[in-house]
Amino acid sequence: MKEETMLRADARRNRERILAVAEDVFLERGAGVALEEVAKRAGVGIGTLYRRFPTREMLLAEAWNARLLAFAQLSREGHAASEPLDAMRTFLEKLVLNTQIYRGLATSLGTVLQSGTAGCRAVSEEGSRLLLCGQQAGVLRRDVTFDDIVFVVTAISLATEQDNPSEPRIAHLVGLFLHGISCG
Numbered sequence: 354m355k356e357e358t359m360l361r362a363d364a365r366r367n368r369e370r371i372l373a374v375a376e377d378v379f380l381e382r383g384a385g386v387a388l389e390e391v392a393k394r395a396g397v398g399i400g401t402l403y404r405r406f407p408t409r410e411m412l413l414a415e416a417w418n419a420r421l422l423a424f425a426q427l428s429r430e431g432h433a434a435s436e437p438l439d440a441m442r443t444f445l446e447k448l449v450l451n452t453q454i455y456r457g458l459a460t461s462l463g464t465v466l467q468s469g470t471a472g473c474r475a476v477s478e479e480g481s482r483l484l485l486c487g488q489q490a491g492v493l494r495r496d497v498t499f500d501d502i503v504f505v506v507t508a509i510s511l512a513t514e515q516d517n518p519s520e521p522r523i524a525h526l527v528g529l530f531l532h533g534i535s536c537g
Contacts, residue, residue, distance in 0.1 A: 367395070367405065371405060371406070372412075374391055375416045380455065384409075384460070384461060417454065420472070421476045424476060436492075437492050438493070438531065440486065440487075441487050441493065442524075446523050449509050452510040459507050459510030459514055460507075462503060484497065491536055492535060494536055
């Protein structure tokens, strides 16, 4: 059984309240905000928060979950007819833009994506699928891994986070990366 279905009603309400407040606080103050503030605004003790979300990255992943699920779904639908390199380019650009939702999220991106939430799994699976398609089509190097993709998305996100990223700047940096991993 999933954790949500096993929780008592009051524990489920606490979890939902923590997530709703975390979303607001992360949007307002960034991913690095003190978790004590999240707990206080949610009206729960810090121990309750940590029982539900043992790490900051787990809380970030759960708060970001719905956006990631939607992103992965749009990617699957939008890239079905795309050339593999174009599909990877779009995926990378949109993932960088998604990391900008909470200021400071980029510093934890790798850990957040490994958290195991449905959204994180969906994005990782979609990125891996696009990478494999590009490799099988012979347009992306075979020695590139999804971890490499995450490292680059993190770097581009960090590089663009401070100066209100513009899509052309992100596209330029993604293009530089793709040039480096393209075959031919």
